[in-house]
Amino acid sequence: MKKHYLLIIALCYTINISSQTATFNITYVGFTAQAQTAYQFAADIWANTVVSTVPIKVTAHFTALVPGTLAITFPNGRKNFAGAPIADKWYATSLANSLTSTVLNPGEEDVEMYVNSNINWYFGTSGTVPAGQYDLATIILHELCHGLGFLSLAKDSTGIGSFGMLRNADFYNLVTAFPWPNLDTLPSVFDNFLVSNLNQKLDSFPNPSTTLATKFTNNNVFFNGANAMAANGGVNPRIYAPGTFTLGSSITHLNESTYPAGNPNELMTPNGNPAYSLHNPGPICIGILKDIGWNINPSLKINEENKEINKFSIYPNPSNNQIYISTTIAKEKIKSIEVKNMLGETILNMDKKLNADITSLERGIYFITIISNECSVTEKFIKD
Ligand SMILES: [Zn+2]
Incomplete structure (x- = not known):
């Protein structure tokens, strides 16, 4: 592992x-x-x-x-x-x-x-x-x-x-x-x-x-x-x-x-x-x-461009009680939102909610990943 x-x-x-x-x-x-x-x-x-x-x-x-x-x-x-x-x-x-x-x-x-x-x-x-x-x-x-x-x-x-x-x-x-x-x-x-x-x-x-x-x-x-x-x-x-x-x-x-x-x-x-x-x-x-030697499908997109489209932000950041997510990803496309710690362990499953109470989290750096139909996008936030 x-x-x-x-x-x-x-x-x-x-x-x-x-x-x-x-x-x-x-x-x-x-x-x-x-x-x-x-x-x-x-x-x-x-x-x-x-x-x-x-x-x-x-x-x-x-x-x-x-x-x-x-x-x-x-x-x-x-x-x-x-x-x-x-x-x-x-x-x-x-x-x-x-x-x-x-x-x-x-x-x-x-x-x-x-x-x-x-x-x-x-x-x-x-x-x-x-x-x-x-x-x-x-x-x-x-x-x-x-x-x-x-x-x-x-x-x-x-x-x-x-x-x-x-x-x-x-x-x-x-x-x-x-x-x-x-x-x-x-x-x-x-x-x-x-x-x-x-x-x-x-x-x-x-x-x-x-x-x-x-x-x-x-x-x-x-x-x-x-x-x-x-x-x-x-x-x-x-x-x-x-x-x-x-x-x-x-x-x-x-x-x-x-x-x-x-x-x-x-x-x-x-x-x-x-x-x-x-x-x-x-x-x-x-x-x-x-x-x-492989020929690669010329229409294959690694979809780097979506990086710009599917950004999201977390506010306030740092925060000690509530966090909110602002995103351009269409809500119906979101499958889950997860909060992970530095070890990659899932600490909180936000389901599809765009806000969470983080009072119980220890101080430190965390990552939020939004998983949609097409993408998984991760951003960092700090609990202070
Ligand atoms: Zn292998």
């Missing part, structure tokens, strides 16, 4: 199914109707984000996994296919198929996913997640992104770092419908963009080697793609590379503390948050997908 941080931000996402630019054919194994609805909700967001004329085939298993794991995803892969933009790198087959407008893997799935049935999931799609529950739609959105190729093939085996030496046994021996490939000690196309703080390409180091292991664990791994950088103010986004390598978390995510809960780029950090939802890949994730 990770700490919660809150920033003053707005997240908005509007799904327009009619502009769907890809199709997901999903085979559900062990999912209840409720769980399936949440899964489909996340798949629809990707169907509206990436562009492919080839349907993306997913098999999703709802089954018991080792404690502490929310879900795990195995993308099928292809390398050196005709027209591959970069040679000797693994592409997720969904991406390779999209790039070639061809089914390069007939009869095989593109993505095999296991979702832990022992987790206390929230199956709704409202974005308002009860305490102690994990939002299935958020986690599926994250996992499908790995399936689309947001994935490193890095591994650290007793101090020897490598690319392309992962084995089925490294992942609890989960069985996949497609044959687990021999990765031929080759990196993924995602790995191709990883650099050190000195701007050295990680896949330029000897593979496998002890040097590579030190590069994977020094908190100095960055993504060097033009689109991802443009989405990050011109700076290389930071990749998760903690001092101890954890397979499935290290290198294959955005850095946890750089993009904490509340940050629009939080989706692809390694840890899921209870009582939290994010139904938007975020600009850096979209940039990374573009860099590895």
